[in-house]
Amino acid sequence: MLELDALSVRLGRAQVLDGVSARLAPGQTVALIGPNGAGKSTLLKALAGLLRASGKVRLEGRALPPGPRRAVAYMPQDTGAAAALSVLEVVLMGRLERLGLRVDPALRGEALEMLARFGLGALAHRPIGALSGGQRQLVFLAQTLFRAPKVMLLDEPTAALDLRHQLMVLERVRAEVAARAAIAVVAVHDLTLAARFVDRILCLSGGRIRADGAPAEVLDAALLRAVYGVVADIAPLPSGTLVVAPLRALGGTGANAAGAKPRILPPRSWQCCASG
Amino acid sequence: MTMTTTGAPDAPGEAAKPAPADPARARALRLILLALLLGVVTVTDILVGPAFLNVLDVLQALVAPGTADPMVAAVVNAIRLPMTLMAAIVGASLGIAGVEMQTILGNPLASPYTLGFSAAAGFGAAVAILFGLSLPLVPGLTVPLAAFAAAGLASAIVYVLAHWRGVTAEVMVLAGIATLFLFQSAQSLVQYMAAPEVLQEIVFWLFGSLIKASWFSVAVSGAILALGTLALVPDLWRLTALRMGDARAASLGVNVPALRRRVFVIVAVLTAGAVCFVGTIGFVGLVAPHLARMLVGEDQRLLLPASAICGALVMVGASVASKLISPGAVVPVGIVTALVGVPFLFALILTGRRRYW
Incomplete structure (x- = not known):
């Protein structure tokens, strides 16, 4: 463990x-x-x-x-x-x-x-x-x-x-x-x-x-919208595999078009130093 | 739909090809040939000199000193052998110092010169000559000891700065370059202050000359070379791993800062031991590692001895050339090292060894 x-x-x-x-x-x-x-x-x-x-x-x-x-x-x-x-x-x-x-x-x-x-x-x-x-x-x-x-x-x-x-x-x-x-x-x-x-x-x-x-529990549209700032389709295939298809990015015109405010943290100074 | 892969497919972009032969034997063979070449050049250096001795007489003095002409035997024993051995030891020391400097700094332009060790040694020697310093019991060792101490001071400055700001290649290179300029300026100041005859002596020391070699200097520099090499042996694989970058070496369990500190101290001692008796010798520590890497690759088990042999080869070759340029005289070897080493490097670049070995 x-x-x-x-x-x-x-x-x-x-x-x-x-x-x-x-x-x-x-x-x-x-x-x-x-x-x-x-x-x-x-x-x-x-x-x-x-x-x-x-x-x-x-x-x-x-x-x-x-x-x-x-x-x-x-x-x-x-x-x-x-x-x-x-x-x-x-x-x-x-x-x-x-x-x-x-x-x-x-x-x-x-x-x-x-x-x-x-x-x-x-x-x-x-x-x-x-x-x-x-x-x-x-x-x-x-x-x-x-x-x-x-x-x-x-x-x-x-x-x-x-x-x-x-x-x-x-x-x-x-x-x-x-x-x-x-x-x-x-x-x-x-x-x-x-x-x-x-x-x-x-x-x-x-x-x-x-x-x-x-x-299957974690990947849903709300999480992708909140964390990644994207609108995505998530669908299970007959094999049981999930397919995540990003459709468009929120923020700017994308966010306005979606009518939603993304819950993405603002860019931070450390982003250039800590890739991930 | 399920997705599976079977067996062990080819690597991306790799058509099925027969496995190439293991280059380890070829590399070891190259190392042996290099050592043999060094042997030939070393004997040549002993045979050549400004005294115009008969080659057969010199060979006799080497093989059977008891039956040789006493004058020839004396020249060979007291002058030529120490000079040649010193050339080989200094070259080997600078070759090893150069390859490890390039390894710990991850920089192909690094050499014992980069961090200011040689400039500091020159400064120490210049100060001792300028002020006519003389140690009580061993006056002949004053200049070498001053050069050794100044090189030690330069390494201490870089070490302390790196200790404070982080033992990274960037900090060490910057601190080293600052130290290099500091000691070069101090050296120039000493030269500016010196009287013409003293200046001549300082400049001659800075040229780097094997004339100063003796059995004592051979013993001291040889012992430093042997101890420095032995101290590096336990870290050979860790140094090889460091060539993949700090992060990857650390991920393999290498304590990178500790390794860098340890090898830095060894490189400083090797460089100081090499230059304190013969003066500042440039180029060897830069070019020998590249020649060695082209011939045997990056595995430090082969790269370390190959760098030592290449360094010795360039240095002894330069010693031969220094005696042939002006018959009856010996041009300071430090002037000739680049003249001998550059053609080696050009030849290897032009023969198209792009991938190394």
Whole structure:
């Protein structure tokens, strides 16, 4: 069980996270949704121990110490990487603590196997800088899963991927979560994809949780209007999957046309500093 | 409608291709060839000199000193060997300092020069020469110690500023550049104040010359190089991880500020140990890491020794050139390092190694 208790982060004068509390059970894949600047990336970094936060984070009943945490793997949004590192080296570094002057052949074999699972076997010895953005994203996901963490924190892991690979990535994440009773928290913007793959959605806005529950409970037109400032159609397909189709943005003429005042927080100075 | 994917499809945009061969062996082979090339250049440097000694006599003095001409053996033992070894040690130290500086600052233009260590060493030496300082028991060590102490002062300034404002690459580069200009100005002031004959001595020191090498300087700089290298070994993978950026390295469990502090101190000591005896040597610390990276990639297990060898190669090559430019004389090696190193770099750029290794 991962417990967040009144987690708050202040960056300069801005309160980027404001008392976020939640309990995430093993085996759960949780989507973190919300508009840009809502605090999604900040929450993931705070959970990873990479940002100073007040409040408590407990994993399996034990408070996590500040600083990077072995049991928690965080995959940043940025996929930029040094040109001269090979794909295999990048994945191997997922288990940095096990690497020495000589790399254990068994560990190397495991890394190659992980790459093969993502269809990246042929790229193992290519420089990461020579790969496309989508390929790099898959490599970094392979690195994150290679750590075999109890908690995976993935910041927009499907952002640079085509449809097929978006599905593949989220299926792989779900499979890992199920196989190892891990917890995955995935920041996403594609709400249809989130509804298709996750057990639960946490909706953040202005650094606070605005909604928490199963996709069918959380995703409704009122929430999208209030949090994102959009008018959207939300419809279940025969397969049971929800489809979220944004129709128009509120604010300016859009908001007036809709005859509704969006409950969106005004832009804050920290939005340029804390993507999410 | 359900959406599923099966098996392990190809990566985006990647047609099924056979896996390329593991480049690890090729890279290791390049490292060995580089070491052999260094061996050849090192022997060449010992064979060449302003004394116009017979090459076979010098070889005999190297292989069997007991049977060699005593005069030749004395020149080889007291002058040529220390100079050549010092060139290799200084080059290796600056190569390692350069590659780690570029790694912790995430900046391809970083070198031991960037943070003002070399300028500070020059200032320390210039002050000692200007005021004719002399230590009681070891007068010959006054200038090197003053250079070492000033380089230590420069590193302390950068370290303290980074400690106060955050150990980030940006803060360290800015603090370093400020320190560089501070010590360059102070150095110019000392030169301005100096009498012509003292100024000549200062300028000669600043050129960087292997003439000052001795077995003592070889031992001290060699020990610093060995200890500095050993101190970096436990962090090699963490330094490799840092090449992916601070956030990603931190997400892998690297304490980035602590790593940066630790490596910064090692780089400062390596640079000070290299330049305090021979004077400010430029270019090697900038170019050697790039040559090494092009040949062996980013894995620090290979990149660290490759940078050391490339640094030594440029420095010893420059030493050979410095003796050949003007027969019968030795041009200060600091003047020649760029002349020797730039063609290396041009050749590698022009051969189209765009992706490195």
